[in-house]
Amino acid sequence: MRRIPSQTVCSSCLITIRQRPLAPRISQPWISERFVSLRQPSKPRPSRMVLSNQVYRPPTGGNTGGRSSRPRRQVEGPFGAMNRTVANIDPTRRGPRSRTASSTEGGKKVDGPRDERKALKMQRALASVSYTKRMSLKDRMVDYDSFDYFDLLPKIKDSIYDELFKGLVDIKPTPVQRLALPAIMGQSAPGQPQKKSSEMESFLLAAETGSGKTLAYLLPAIDALKRAEAEDPDIKAYNERYAAEKEYQRSTNFKGKPFDEPHPTMARPKVVILVPTAELAQQIMNVSKKISHVVKFKTEMLSSDLRPQQIQRNLYGPKGLDVIVSTPHLLASIADSDPNILSRVTHLIVDEADSLLDRSFSPVTTSIIERAMPSLQKFVCCSATIPRKLNNYLATTYPKMHRITTPNLHAIPRRVQLGVIDVSRDPYRNNKDLACADALYTLGKDAQNHEGPVKDEIDVRRVLVFVNEREKTEQLAEYLRGQGIQATALHRDTPEKRPGEILEVFTMAEPLTIKAPEKVGRSRKLNNVKVLVVTDLASRGIDTLAVRHVILYDVPHTTIDFIHRLGRAGRMGRRGRGIVLAGNDDRKDVVAEVKRSMFMGQALI
Numbered sequence: 263m264r265r266i267p268s269q270t271v272c273s274s275c276l277i278t279i280r281q282r283p284l285a286p287r288i289s290q291p292w293i294s295e296r297f298v299s300l301r302q303p304s305k306p307r308p309s310r311m312v313l314s315n316q317v318y319r320p321p322t323g324g325n326t327g328g329r330s331s332r333p334r335r336q337v338e339g340p341f342g343a344m345n346r347t348v349a350n351i352d353p354t355r356r357g358p359r360s361r362t363a364s365s366t367e368g369g370k371k372v373d374g375p376r377d378e379r380k381a382l383k384m385q386r387a388l389a390s391v392s393y394t395k396r397m398s399l400k401d402r403m404v405d406y407d408s409f410d411y412f413d414l415l416p417k418i419k420d421s422i423y424d425e426l427f428k429g430l431v432d433i434k435p436t437p438v439q440r441l442a443l444p445a446i447m448g449q450s451a452p453g454q455p456q457k458k459s460s461e462m463e464s465f466l467l468a469a470e471t472g473s474g475k476t477l478a479y480l481l482p483a484i485d486a487l488k489r490a491e492a493e494d495p496d497i498k499a500y501n502e503r504y505a506a507e508k509e510y511q512r513s514t515n516f517k518g519k520p521f522d523e524p525h526p527t528m529a530r531p532k533v534v535i536l537v538p539t540a541e542l543a544q545q546i547m548n549v550s551k552k553i554s555h556v557v558k559f560k561t562e563m564l565s566s567d568l569r570p571q572q573i574q575r576n577l578y579g580p581k582g583l584d585v586i587v588s589t590p591h592l593l594a595s596i597a598d599s600d601p602n603i604l605s606r607v608t609h610l611i612v613d614e615a616d617s618l619l620d621r622s623f624s625p626v627t628t629s630i631i632e633r634a635m636p637s638l639q640k641f642v643c644c645s646a647t648i649p650r651k652l653n654n655y656l657a658t659t660y661p662k663m664h665r666i667t668t669p670n671l672h673a674i675p676r677r678v679q680l681g682v683i684d685v686s687r688d689p690y691r692n693n694k695d696l697a698c699a700d701a702l703y704t705l706g707k708d709a710q711n712h713e714g715p716v717k718d719e720i721d722v723r724r725v726l727v728f729v730n731e732r733e734k735t736e737q738l739a740e741y742l743r744g745q746g747i748q749a750t751a752l753h754r755d756t757p758e759k760r761p762g763e764i765l766e767v768f769t770m771a772e773p774l775t776i777k778a779p780e781k782v783g784r785s786r787k788l789n790n791v792k793v794l795v796v797t798d799l800a801s802r803g804i805d806t807l808a809v810r811h812v813i814l815y816d817v818p819h820t821t822i823d824f825i826h827r828l829g830r831a832g833r834m835g836r837r838g839r840g841i842v843l844a845g846n847d848d849r850k851d852v853v854a855e856v857k858r859s860m861f862m863g864q865a866l867i
């Protein structure tokens with residue numbers, strides 16, 4: 263008589279393995295293969311929502327984007343997956359090694375603690391970068407601990423100290439800047455001059471949120487722009503004509519038309535920075551403008567919320583155009599009518615590359631890349647999160663891409679604390695609105711007196727509340743206002759003011775204070791907290807330096823969203839706090855694992 267097989271559950275992949283008790287699995291591998299069945303067939307997430315591992319090097323497997331080692335489905339057609347006797351399990355992910363974080367130290371394999379994050383693994387939202395690689399990057403970063411070690415033009419260094427970080431002492435490059443600046447400029451060692459490359463070079467800058475990626479690509483681009491300008495014969499000839507005309511007008515006391523010959527760079531920028539939103543375009547243009555006050559170049563932005571006359575002026579201004587920051591759709595449509603607009607581009611930067619090379623933006627972004635390619639010298643993709651799909655796409659399209667990843671990529675800094683409010687419990691009973699208002703009142707009560715010259719002032723806390731749906735922004739803001747909280751909603755169709763103006767309160771670094779109330783009245787009113795209820799519109803790249811608190815009203819769909827939303831607090835070494843409101847319908851196990859990963863300083867997967 264046959265014995266009934268017993269069952270075991272594989273802890274890493276939640277599969278039920280039926281096997282005969284007396285047969286050791288290792289010696290008879292066919293048993294596990296034959297009787298493995300999926301207990302919980304979960305739908306795999308699209309790879310654009312899954313963070314990539316090993317971002318520091320391209321995936322193996324050439325044009326297949328690293329997927330060649332995976333077992334492929336044998337039977338084609340709609341019923342191909344039925345009646346299978348063998349589970350479709352990737353052999354590279356099986357066995358004890360996949361469950362153990364291992365690294366190599368001094369040629370010896372060292373096993374780290376087991377990675378227990380089952381819920382995140384099921385979601386497969388992010389994956390880790392080899393810890394060995396992270397350490398070696400740390401070693402490389404020691405070298406460039408001052409901007410003086412970079413072979414940047416002296417004026418650019420002046421702009422760093424006198425404009426960008428005016429009033430700050432002991433300014434040091436951030437990790438991504440230490441890695442990216444020499445790489446993009448072709449500088450081999452600190453203090454050494456740049457080496458020019460005859461080929462077009464491509465770079466991936468992958469570094470955590472708020473780590474200074476903007477300057478990591480902007481400074482080398484402006485440096486190259488100014489060096490090329492000094493050797494450009496058209497610009498030289500223009501400057502000579504301009505100087506001669508000025509001299510003539512001065513000597514003859516001429517009162518007629520001033521020199522109005524269009525500049526050779528008019529509507530022909532050399533540096534193009536693509537970003538997904540108008541708000542981010544404005545922010546990056548402001549940084550570029552600050553540098554231009556010292557270095558002298560022309561920088562403008564293009565975005566759909568500008569009036570047509572303004573767009574015309576920004577592009578075709580007589581003083582020329584060197585650096586343009588734009589959303590891809592507008593730039594592509596302008597390039598349709600004026601194909602030469604991208605004919606001189608030497609540096610093309612795709613910021614928030616995972617958004618701009620995702621499905622919705624990809625055709626238009628790639629059309630710009632293709633048009634700029636003939637004159638392109640440096641192509642830079644930049645993001646805080648690298649989904650697997652993007653990783654594979656870049657490996658296939660740009661096999662020689664230089665990959666620059668920082669030690670903390672995909673990790674939320676430990677200085678950001680995460681608190682979780684279980685709204686399914688009393689007193690909220692799934693009333694998230696009430697829980698949100700209560701959390702804001704608690705933040706208001708904790709606010710400190712302002713430590714400044716004026717007495718009796720209290721700090722105003724600026725809090726971002728993230729929701730998943732745009733309809734919810736208005737609804738929640740209205741509820742909060744009804745509770746005496748100063749709340750504003752911001753989404754793509756916000757009617758009254760321009761989003762930039764609304765965001766300004768949250769992006770300005772200066773402290774915001776109000777006069778302390780003399781005595782607490784009876785009315786329920788929260789004066790020292792300003793709240794912005796917002797969708798992902800404000801989660802990408804917006805530099806909310808002054809924001810220390812972020813409330814995740816809805817649990818984000820992926821760890822990618824966790825990283826970007828929580829990344830609005832705790833920027834550039836500051837402390838921050840996130841609060842997640844988790845209800846009955848939310849994945850509390852995912853939230854718990856994100857919280858634990860943050861506590862342990864682990865990269866999300």
Ligand SMILES: Nc1ncnc2c1ncn2[C@@H]1O[C@H](COP(=O)(O)OP(=O)(O)OP(=O)(O)O)[C@@H](O)[C@H]1O
Binds near residue numbers: 434
């Ligand atoms: N070397 C530096 N020292 C001090 N502050 C810096 C330095 N470099 C950049 N910053 C500041 O850090 C802040 C964040 O920089 P930035 O917006 O470039 O971050 P990011 O990496 O692009 O973030 P995100 O991924 O969220 O877009 C900015 O306010 C910037 O002025």
